[in-house]
Amino acid sequence: MLTEFSWDERYRVSDIENVLTPALVVYPEIIASNIARTMHLLGGDADRWRAHIKTAKLAYTVRMLVERGVRNLKCATTLELLVACRSGAADVLLAYPAVGANARRVREIADHFPDIRISVLAESEEQMRQWQGTPVGIFLDINPGMNRTGVEQSDGDKVVRLVRGVGEAELQFRGLHYYDGQYGGLDERERNAAAHAGYECLLELVKQLGHSGLSVPEVITAGTPTFLCSLAYKGFHGQGFIHRVSPGTILYCDATSLAQLPGGYGYAPAVLVLTRVVSRPHEGIVTCDGGHKAVSADAGVPTCVVVGHPELMPLSPSEEHLPLGSREEMRRAKVGEALYLLPRHVCPTVNNFDSALLVRDGHIASVERVSARGREAPLLRTSEWTTSPVGPVAAEKI
Secondary structure, three states, X not given: OOOOOOOOHXXXXXXXXXXXXXXXXXXXXXXXXXXHHHHHHOOOOHHHEEEEHHHHOOHHHHHHHHHOOOOEEXXXXXXXHHHHHHOOOOEEEEOXXXXXXXXXXXXXXXXXXXXXXXXXXXXXXXXXXXXXXXXOEEEEEEEXXXXXXXXXXXXXXXXXXXXXXXXXXXXXXXXXXXXXXXXXXXXXXXXXXXXXXXXXXXHHHXXXXXXXXXXXXXXXXXXXXXXXHHHHOHHHOOOOOEEEXXXXXXXXXXXXXXXXXXXXXXXXXXXXXXXEEEEEEEOOEEEEOXXXXXXXXXOOOOOEEEOOOOOEEEOOOOOOOEEXXXXXXXXXXXOXXXXXXXXXOHHHHHOOOOEEEEEEOOEXXXXXXXXXXXXXXXXXXXXXXXXXXXXXXXXXXX
């Protein structure tokens, strides 16, 4: 991750007297710039980008993608799927192994949006069977060595058997899904070499399927860490399938993705967390209200970078407090002073907030709901109302 980030006047919010902190601040002009830079790298072809909206979270941002022609999306929860469908997507992959009630909920959403192509991941016959009799498409999930889901990329025979099983179940085989996020911590050259070695294995699977009389309509690779690796791999060209990349973090950028993306590409943070200094508990320490319930700590400590303050080093956070080590020779931040935090991992940070401040030209333009935050209500709707110990709670309708 970056260890410091210089101040840029584009980030200053001029009217913060009535802002409750911590607050999520979203800069739409910078989102638009990040989208434009990504489109440039894709040769202007929006169809090559299956953007992962687990980062976007806001319907506002999803609509920005759709308005720019990015209508093939990817998501991780049924709520994100619902937001994508409502926001104008044409083709959405739920890139998570849905089972049980989650799978039934996907079927409900697919039935309600028959004009949208909805697909899911599968890695076994059992997972495929639950989609029989539905229009839901199947992407076979390939494990690239990350070892969290998918079929081992070395097990070509199983891949062939499963793809044949999709046809036998009278389901639509949509392609192969391959997320190689484990290489994000490598330097650029090592990351490129490791990713390309994996793509060689992936193409071997495609060839094996072809030799068995099975075609692959689409191959999906690459989140933000290996986005450029994927674009640089020439083996994906002229193979007879659609190759799409699926970076999501690149929309907002964070301290990790900015370290992974060469500076010359012009990406910039589009989301910051506005906090205030609340205490000076010890010589050399100030504390702001940016604990891990605001800025996610899932990627480790430090959780963020204090924009424009290289003298402040984020220490281990608690739920609501973020102590910042302060070099004694530098000016100490005052209680009440506003600080802007660049998250180490922006995706779960956005998920921490119900609402976001949309800031244009230094002024708050609107408050936008973080539409896909969290998850849907945990019970499939059996009636319009569900009784809870504190009274009736409305189940959200599609």
